[in-house]
Amino acid sequence: MTIRVALCGNPNVGKTSLFNALTGMRQYVANWPGVTVEVKEGVRNWKDHHLIITDLPGMYGMLVTSMDEKIARDFLLYNNPDVVVVVADALSLEQGLYLLLEVLELETKAILVVNAIDEAKKKGLIVDKRELSKHLKVPVVLTSAITGEGVEELLDTIISTASSTQTKVIFNFSDEVERAIFQMQKFIEDFPRISTSRWFTIKYLEGDPEIVERFSQRTSNLPIKAGSLKSKIARERYDHIQLIVKESIASASKELSLSEAIDHVLTHKFIGIPVFLALMYLALNFAFETVQPLSDLLESLFSHVVTSIKTNLGENLISSMLADGVVTGVGTVLTFVPNIFALFLLLGIMEDSGYLPRAAFVMDRIMYTLKLSGRSFMSFLLGFGCSVPAVLSTRGVSDPRERIISVLSVPFVSCSARLPVYLLIASIFFPKNRGFVVFSVYFFSMMAAMVSSLILNRLIFKGQRGFFILELPRYRLPTIKNLAIYTWLRGKHFLVKAGTIIFVASLVLWVLMYFPNPNDVSQSFAAQIGRSMSFVLKPLNFDWRASTALFFGITAKEIIVSTFGMLFKTQEETLAKHLSQLFDPLTAYSFIIFVMAYIPCLATLASIRSEIGTKYVLITIFYSFFFAYAVAFLVKFIGGVLL
């Protein structure tokens, strides 16, 4: 197979020395830029492949300022090499990366070579090529043209890159620039000999004279002035490059700051993820187990209130509405307030201390292998509190593809509204292992969100990749004031919801359960609704009562608990007895797995609609339902086989 390779890079980076090492030809290497003014070619046969390597003149960027640069640029634009090798100097990597980003805009297959790695080592610089490759989404090879280090690896990489099916790598600019690119692209769709309309549009916006001339020849009615975004585009590229270099280049003998020292351990490639999981377990265990006595106290209080109402008002419509409707419905949910507030407190500590972005950073390693980024994980982490702000937080994702995937996957993360359901079921069916059961559901919910992202990426977006770079804030001790505000604001949302949506839903639910026959809930309107859907959920062993609870749970997940409470007209003590007759432990576990993943609440659906449109709301409803069904069925099946 013949592979055409173009070798480009800034002047004086050792490009021609590398060309010599690759091809074995002798070329003149001088110590000033621009000495190679004509295009040189060489050949190399390597592992049954015939490589034709072209050594292009040095170029600082694609905005040409000299004849050398024009020759190099025109070659890249109009000769369509199979692979472009961008050579950068390890000691001035930023300049080389700027050229690489411009080359990637040509939507060609590219490799970054970091040359003079021997000199970098002498100066105590450590180049992490894996990090570079991860952030740039292209293969990276470290070479020394002088010692020959990395040359064979480069040849292998050229062959693998040429035969790869890697799709284009796009660096997304800010919204303002992307909108301008989108607007201008329409004008050049029919330009002859142009296969990369995005590149040409960007060059127009940067004010490249040749490109501006071509645009102007077509029409004078261009909506955006040529060169109007030149400095903005350059600044965004450099900001991005600086973050990449900070992540990828380390100094061996540098004195560590406190944050760097902590990061050295908490973002360690081996133990970073296990430490994160261990900390999450400790946090969740605190929220579920340690504050449970407070929940039990609230539960006793509401139980006492129900009894008092029935004793004082007798058995009639009003007392039933108050006791079985309002107090049971809302109270059953409010008993979990201590757990919710404790969870928010601990999430607040993680966020305020600066640890949460590190969690996204360590998870980025896993996300990268799933063709995702840690940016999505940041939204997932917010989903632990509530899916609505998690969906809204995806506005910070600049890649539109990744944004849609994040929005569709975030609802799989177990929000605080589902916690009452998990705790109720876990307390009844797994009293000795409650903490572990709930932790496992949270763990599976994260897995579900990641797997969902992977499936959507493959099916809808054909595995395209985006960039992710994250600036890590310094660590700091959380302040009591910030924690109190954080916990109160998020917990307040839960209380307000209890006082509004859950209150109204409980009343509606009570009406549907009370009529037509208050003495037999199995004949109620709610039961009829549940029965009409129970055939769908029958394979999962969920009867009409479970179906009823799940149906009304779409309004708000806490309603599932209220529904059970009202269906059995009881508080938790005897609710436990009734539920243990409704499910066996395996079915109970698959029930909470179903709750974990099925249709998100109305508030979440509304936020999805406002962020990405009605079409995706319908997709979410069907997709989440079938996903939940499949996962719950799998749990039942595997559990049935193993137990």
Added chain:
Amino acid sequence: MRFLLLLEWIASLLLFLLSVKQETLLSICVLIFSFIYLLGLLESKNDPQRIRAHIMVGGVLFFITAVMTLLNDLSKLNLQFNLPRNLLIFLGLIGLIQANVVRKSFK
């Protein structure tokens, strides 16, 4: 410093073995945090800063674990003073002290 890391790593492994049957998940957390000390032992001798980082972070994490566990016991009115619990409290206290001392060596 490396001797301290070695002692703490052995102590945390012992804690894991003592508590794995009664409190499996907690003991797994202890095992994970013990790896911080182990990796500190494997750091190059010429890089004392990185060794200190392991001492500091490991100490803090054991302190957090001890506090969370004690709060859990307190909420259930079931304070235990058996060997694993005492060892965890000891590792937590030592961890807090060493973290405070070592922290000052970073800029």
